[in-house]
Amino acid sequence: MSRRLLKNRRLFYVILSLALLTGFIIILINSPIIRAKGSDDCLTCHDDKDLTMEKNGKKISIYVSSADFKHSVHKVIECIDCHINYNADNLPHNPKKSDVDCKSCHDNIKASSDNVHNNVKCSQCHTKHNILPAREYGKDQTSNCLACHNNKNVQAFMSSTHYKKNVKCDDCHQGGHMTKKLIKSESLTICGKCHTTNQMLGNNGVHQVALKSGNKNAPTCVDCHGSHQILPSKMSIESQSCLKCHLDEKLFPGDTKGSAKFVSQYKTSIHSSIQKDGKPAAGCTDCHGNHMIENPKNPESSTSKARSLETCGKCHTDIVAKFKNSKHGQELLKKNPKAPSCTDCHGEHSIQSTLKSDEFSKLNQVELCLRCHQEQKLPHKNYKGEEVLISNYKDSYHYKALKEGKNAATCADCHGSHEMNKADDPNSRIYRKNIPKTCGQSNCHVKELNEYTGSIHEVSLTQKNSPDAPNCNTCHGNHQIAKNNDVQNRISNSKGLVQLCSDCHNSVELTKKYNIPTGRTESYMNSFHGLAIRGGSKVAANCESCHSHHNIRPSSDSLSTISKKNLPQTCGKCHPGANQTLFNTPIHITASLNESPLLFWLSRFYIILIIVTIGGMALHNLFDLLKKMKNKNNKNDSENEEKEKDVSGKG
Amino acid sequence: MSAEKDKKYLRMTLNERVQHFLLLTSFITLVMTGFALKYPEAVWVSWVRSLFGDFAFEIRGTVHRVAAVVMILDSFYHLIYITFTKRGRKLIIDLWFTKKDLTDVIGTIKYYFNRTNVKPKYGRFCYIEKSEYWALVWGNVVMGVTGVILWFENTFLPVVSNIGMDIATAIHFYEAILASLAIVIWHFYFVIYNPDVYPINKAFITGYLTREEMEHEHPLELEAIEQEQQNTNDIKDKIDL
Structure with a gap:
């Protein structure tokens, strides 16, 4: 039993001592106290923030944060693994001052020969003692780069879209140990890694074509978008980017389309001067597009005539919608080469607000329209297909008044500007039934419209829809409209006026069609009034004197100037005696x-x-x-006979 | 005999010739200016109008009214003349229609149609002249009244109403046509175209008729004058005796 017990006790001691040894070894291996034999020895002194030394006459810190070091990937090696030839007993430890050579261990780093950082010490990026694993290092790489690259342009990266969207330096610059300086021509490839769609769009644009043909001035992505401070599209591509090159007269000489001079008109345009959300109302790209900029001659181009409606319509939606329904717009959509697009009237870069623009001043607007609507160029046909002389607008009172500096109707006031349409279109401002409204629009002939409204002519025009009912034009003419007292005007003299009314009221066809009383012209013409007018009197009553002009109503209408009630007053204008007269018989009577x-x-x-x-x-x-x-003949005969008798008697 | 032949017979005194002259000038003026109103497109009317320029119509109207006033005053003077002068009263008596005028008309027509060889003998005024005179009186009244209504339309419009004005206008026109044609066809024939007096009967200027003219036109008056002279001579002879 004791032998067995003894034998068991020996085994117990062996196991116990083995366990203790193992535990000790484990403790020994892991204990900082034990490890301090290398680095800890160093850190006992160097983990002091105030520790300095003099190097080349300068006081430098030789502090090493033990916390950082123990967190770094190098925590497994000793200080002396890097700081070779250091002897702790000497001060300084290494009189030879040999540098740390990372390559002694890291001899497998893949670095390109054109790596811009080839001459940069590893520690400048990776730090000396707080060397982090690549995974963690990458997290804050950008700030590492910016720590050195402190020029304004690169620093601006911090506010760029790229930074916000977590694009890092090495996404463009390759990074790692392959970092290289980017050249302009590469930017398409580099940016295209992410911006695939936009790059494809730009493939046939003028800028890319120029770039491919070897034009050194042709812009790439960075020329417009900038390199580091890339902002959301609109902000970065302000017209300044474009104008930088396009205002350069050396690059774009001459004064034809496309020249710097031509582009410079933009600076004074309304698109440039009017601000919307703090930015110009329309920048270059708004019309020309961005990546896919094309020559305006190319029909596919956003600035081509064919696509101008679409381009301008991006902002001017309502106006373009109206224009598309206009005759101009319709013709343009039919690809009529003579049809005008937006720019033909408004200009291109020089575009101005119509109110301020000299081109759109009322007087010049005439010239603008006549540029095309001139007899020699575009014989103007009205909706009936009759050729109409438009340039005689210049003989009109409207034009004369404009020249005198008054406000008067010019082309667009009657025809409309964008909604301009032919007279046979019921929506047209110059459609038969719409003309009174057009002439009577506010600031124009409001009073006359009020008078005309409710007249027999107006009622048959708008309510009875008669195609022959007279509107303003019928009596006043259109383009060559004259003032009432102008001798050019047929209504300025009584004879002309009577003739004018007779055109319809003495027409057999019309009097039959509308059951208009006949013989009115005849009875007037033979009345004293008519005879006086025919005889050249300028004061005798004509049609208008009694019937009024705009407010012509039938005698059955109590508002009529020729109603039985009003007749004494109407006649009384000239014949005071008529005031007490009862008009019991009709005025216009023939002796039938x-x-x-x-x-x-x-x-x-x-x-x-x-x-x-x-x-x-x-x-x-x-x-x-x-x-x-008879008597005379008889007398002569008898006298002759007597004479003959006398002669024969004498003989 | 020749002395007899050269003898002149007083037809119109200076007073009467002046009356006639005023009548004829105002009448012609009225006809022309009236015609110019009614037919403004007639060639001569437009030509005359062009001479007077812008106010031709107003001038025409004024001239018409002035002539009307002349004619009316002339008529009133004539009224005074036939009332207050012996010769004037005699004029009306001689111009009054008698039974003889009726027989003269019948006799003259018979003579024209060769039913008789003897032309009725006319006195101082034949039925032609009498009808002429009374037609003139009638015309003067009608034209005067309607003309005044039309002239002062402010006064008359309330009185006659607009239909009255229309009637006055119509009467004034038709009466003017009637009068003008009567003068041209009736009066002008006997004093101008008539072969016995052609080219013109100068009595309206000279005041006298020749014996031949008296024999043709006023044989009874001639007889009466000669009878009266005979009587005068007889008385003279008696006194001488």
Whole structure:
């Protein structure tokens, strides 16, 4: 039992001592106290922030944060593994001052020969003692780069879209130990790694074509977007980027389209001067596009005539929508080469607000329209297909007034600008039924429109939809409109006015069609008023004197100037005696049986009287004459006979 | 005999010739200016109008009214003349229609149609002249009244209403046509175209008729004058005796 017990006790001691040894070894290996044999020895002194030494006459810190070091990847090696030839017993430890050579261990680093950092010490990026694993180092790489690259341009990266979207330096610059300086021509490839769609769009643009043809001035991504301070598209591509090159007269000489001079007009344009959200209302790219900029001659180009509606319509939606329905727009969509697009009237870079623009001043607007609508260039046909002289607008009172500095109607005031349409279009401002509204628009002939509204002419025009009812134009003309007292105007004199009204009121066709009383012109023409006008009187009453002009109403209408109630007053304008007269019979009467039996029978009586009396007188005198001639002949004969007798008697 | 032949017979005194002259000038003026109103497109009317320029129509109207006033005043003077002068009263008596005028008309027509060889002998005024005179009186009244209504339309419009004006206008027109034609066909024939007096009867200027004219036109008056002279001579002879 004791032997067995003894044997068991020996085994126990062996196991215990082995366990203790193992534990000790484990403790020994892991204990900082034990490891301090190398680095810890160093750190006992160097983990002091105030520790300095003098090197080349300068006081330098030789502090090493033990916390940082123990966190670094180098925590497994000893200080002396890097700081070779250091002897802790000497001060300084290494009089030879040999540098740390990372390559002695890191001999497998893949570094390109054109790595811009080839001459940069490893520690400048990786630090000396706080060397982090690549995974962790990458997290804050950008600030590492910017620590050295402190020029403004690169620093601006911090505010760029790229930084916000977590794009890092090495995404463009390759990074690691392959970092290289980027050259302009590479930017398409580099940016294209991410911006695939935009790059494809730009493939046939003028800029890329120029770039491919070897034009050194042709811009790449960075020329417009900048390199480091890349901002969200609109902000970075302000027109300044474009104008940088396009205002350079050396690059774009001359004064034709595309020249610097041509582009410079943009600076004074409304697109440039009006601000919207703190930016110009429209920048270069808004019209020209960005990556896919094309020559305006190319029909695919956003600035081509064919696509101008689409381009301008991006902002001017309502106006372009109107324009598309206009005759101009319709023709443009039909690809009529003569049809105008936005720029043909508004200009291109020089575009101005129509109110401020000299080109769109009312007077110049005429020239603008006449540039095309001139007889020699584009014979103007009205909706009926009749050729119409437009340039005689210049003889009109509207134009004369404009020249005198007054406000008067010019082309767009009547035809509309973008919504301009032919007169046969019911939506047109110059459609038959719309003309009174157009002429009577605010600031123009409001008073006249008010007078006209409710008149028999207006009622038949707008309510009865008669195609022959007169609107403003019918009497006043259109382009060559003259002032009422202008001798050019047919309504300026009574004869012309009467003729004008007679055009319809004496027309057999129209009087039949609308059941208009006939004989009005005839009865007027034979009345004293009519005779006076025919005889050159300038004061005798014409149609307008009694019927008024715009407010013409039938006599059955109590508002009419010729209603029974108002007639004494109307006639009284010229004949004060008429004020007390009761007008019991119609005014416009011919001496026909049904209109005025009294006058009819009176005239019949006189005609018969004249025929009988004068006829009788004429017959009486005729017989008298015949008798006297007969008598004379007889007398002559008898005298002759007597003479012959005398002669023969003597003989 | 020749002395007899050269003898002149007083037809119109200076007073009467002046009356006639005023009548004829105002009448012609009225006809022309009236015609110019009614037929403004007639060639001569437009030509005359062009001579007077812008106010031709107003001038025409004024001239018409002035002539009308002349004619009316002339008529009133004539009224005074026939009332207050012996010769004037005699004129009306001689111009008054008698039974003889009716027989003269019938006789003259018979003579024209060769039913008789003897032309009725006319006195101082034959039926032709009498009808002429009374037609003139009638015409003057009608034209004067309607003309005044049309002239002063403010006064008359309330009185005669607009239909009255229309009637006045119509009458003034037709009466003017009647009068003008009567003058041209009736009066002008006897004093101008008539072969016995052609080219013109100068009495309206000279005031006298020749014996030949008296024999042709007023044989009864001639007889009466000669009878009266005979009587005068007889009385003279008696006195001488």
